[in-house]
Amino acid sequence: MTSAIRLAKLQRLRRNELPRVLELCSGCGGMSLGLHAAGFQLVGHVEQDATAASTYALNFAPPEGVAAEQWRQPRDMVDCSAENLAVDLGLPDASGAFDVLAAGLPCQAFARIGRSKLRSVAGDDDAFRNDPRARLYRRFLEYVRAVEPVVIIIENVPDILNFGGHNVPEEICETLDGLGYQTSYTLLNSAFYGVPQMRERLFLIAYDRTLGVTPTFPDPSHAAELPSGYEGARAVALKFIPASGSHFHPIPAAAEGLPGAVSVRSALSDLPFISEHYRDPGSMRRRKLGQHLPYRSSAEVSGYARRMREWPGFECHETTDGHLVRLTPRDFAIFRRMPAGADYPRALKIAEQIFEEALSEVRTRPQEGSEEWTDLRGKHVPPYDPGKFPNKWWKLEPASPSRTLTAHLGKDSYSHIHWDSRQQRTISVREAARLQSFPDGFRFAGAMNAGFRQIGNAVPPMLALAIGQHMRREIEGALEQVFAEDGQQGKAA
Incomplete structure (x- = not known):
């Protein structure tokens, strides 16, 4: 049963109001830029790196009524609760302020390269398991409970499918199932979406169950041939998809006749x-x-x-x-x-x-x-x-x-x-x-070094744009159906 808070958000979207986004671990704003271009409203963000938070504020104006100083303020999602963020931004409350909750959670503890570095620094084979960043997805789920979004999007490296033998996206999806969402995840490579870069990432999307839609993912706009190393890494990641009952969505395939990848x-x-x-x-x-x-x-x-x-x-x-x-x-x-x-x-x-x-x-x-x-x-x-x-x-x-x-x-x-x-x-x-x-x-x-770091950490904006446009089409179509059915039931009564 959808809560009254989420139902009010769905009704708001049904009136063609812009979906309001809160992004955690926003970095300099790659995902936000793509979502903004797709017609989403940027209402809040949390980023602990001060330089990246400054970049975000340089490029995205604060919402009306939000002080510039608060907008550029770096924040740690562990220390900053959704309620505290709402107070800082002058919003009435966390649960009513945001329709979409997005996050590009830190990947160092999940990525194989990051794991080996953590092992070498700590001298501990299990250092990646003990890294606090590996538990941020659970903090993200606390934000879900506080914010009650109707749309959720998470980005991470494919290795998150095998975190010491544990498929983290499946755990997230199972938790979201219990919170009233329908969820899917898959692997997308940015070269198939007009980005001149082979970048393989996992994306997880969830919709409020009232919409009656299991999330899907955008079809490629470009054709690309993955080098053997990328194909191999993809094959390894997919080994950890459960044989049955998984939330994995097949990787979208490029159709015949698409233009080649951008060189x-x-x-x-x-x-x-x-x-x-x-x-x-x-x-x-x-x-x-x-x-x-x-x-x-x-x-x-x-x-x-x-x-x-x-x-x-x-x-x-x-x-x-x-x-x-x-x-x-x-x-x-x-x-x-x-x-x-x-x-x-x-x-x-x-x-x-x-x-x-x-x-x-x-x-x-x-x-x-x-x-x-x-x-x-x-x-x-x-x-x-x-x-x-x-x-x-x-x-x-x-x-x-x-x-x-x-x-x-x-x-x-x-x-x-x-x-x-x-x-x-x-x-x-x-x-x-x-x-x-x-x-x-x-x-x-x-x-210079900070610029390179921010860019390397970011979600490619054009890939985020393709995902954002696809989500809006799915959500708007589902809203038409949901509220049409409600209208028919009202007439019948």
């Missing part, structure tokens, strides 16, 4: 040619994240690039910002010689060749292992073990979507080396934003 070249070619990092490093050091540069006038502007320039509310006509890159002079020559698609083992061989060339130019060749030999080698050859870091470096393939962007870009962007060898560099902050489908007018607070 890196289509996504980035109109952005500025960057060479200051090797021509004039001082200029790059002085450049700020917010400094604007003009688009390349000679480049063809793809449909995707045009969309990033013209996203409503975030338009950029002649210039855009974010053109910062890492200053790593030892590696510029390696980047220049790497072919597209090359990884770290190949880069190391190239570095060894460059080192041999440098040795041949020395008047007296130093003895191998000597101090002079070691110093010269260090100026040309990276120190990383190729057995431990096979994917540490990767040069983008211009005709394909990018590999997954991660928050680790904030510390090391070598996983995304620009394909244009003339520029001999890793990608810029704005290029990372383009690959994540943030529009060019979206601004990032903080410095």
Whole structure:
């Protein structure tokens, strides 16, 4: 039986009022941006990282009556209850203020890479189980009880399907079943939805049971071919779907005749040619994240690039910002010689060749292992073990979507080396934003590393837009049916 609170929200939506969203762990606002573009109203958000919270406030105006200082305030969802948030934002109460509850819960404890890092730091094989972030989904369920949303959406990494042998989405769905929701989850790859990036994520959607709809997911808008590594990771994740009685929804398949995935070249070619990092490093050091540069006038502007320039509310006509890159002079020559698609083992061989060339130019060749030999080698050859870091470096393939962007870009962007060898560099902050489908007018607070981290942590806005549009169609169709039936019952009575 739907509560009076949820029923009032459904009636509100039936009057074509905008669905009001509260997003937890909002980050800089990737999911919020997509939902906003799909016609949702952003009413509240919770994000503990101060820089990401500032970015959110830079790009989304507070609702009427909400103070700017409260809107940009960082908050921890563990310490901040739904009721406290409502008070801070000047809302009457938590249960009546929000129709949609969304969350991109932290994935470090669920992701396999994050688990191994936690093990190494803590020296404990079960460190990932004990990480407080692994229990945030239970805190999220407390918010569900307090907020009583009629729509729920959660995003996370596919590895959440196997948290030490436990399928967390199934637990969430079973709990939501008991709270009066119909639920589904699946895996979506952003490349199938017009994002120039192979990014596999789990999405869980729940609707109030009164709607009588089991959630489904948007059909792909683009055709893409997943590399073997992504196919393998997907197959492993799907092994943990229960054989019967699961809430898993089959992964939507691309129909015949769809356009191909958006390529890196289509996504980035109109952005500025960057060479200051090797021509004039001082200029790059002085450049700020917010400094604007003009688009390349000679480049063809793809449909995707045009969309990033013209996203409503975030338009950029002649210039855009974010053109910062890492200053790593030892590696510029390696980047220049790497072919597209090359990884770290190949880069190391190239570095060894460059080192041999440098040795041949020395008047007296130093003895191998000597101090002079070691110093010269260090100026040309990276120190990383190729057995431990096979994917540490990767040069983008211009005709394909990018590999997954991660928050680790904030510390090391070598996983995304620009394909244009003339520029001999890793990608810029704005290029990372383009690959994540943030529009060019979206601004990032903080410095370069913070910008990379926020982008890598975000939900791709275009994927969130596709999900938001699909949810609205399902909800609106269900509301028509529910209230039509109520009307017929009233006439019969």
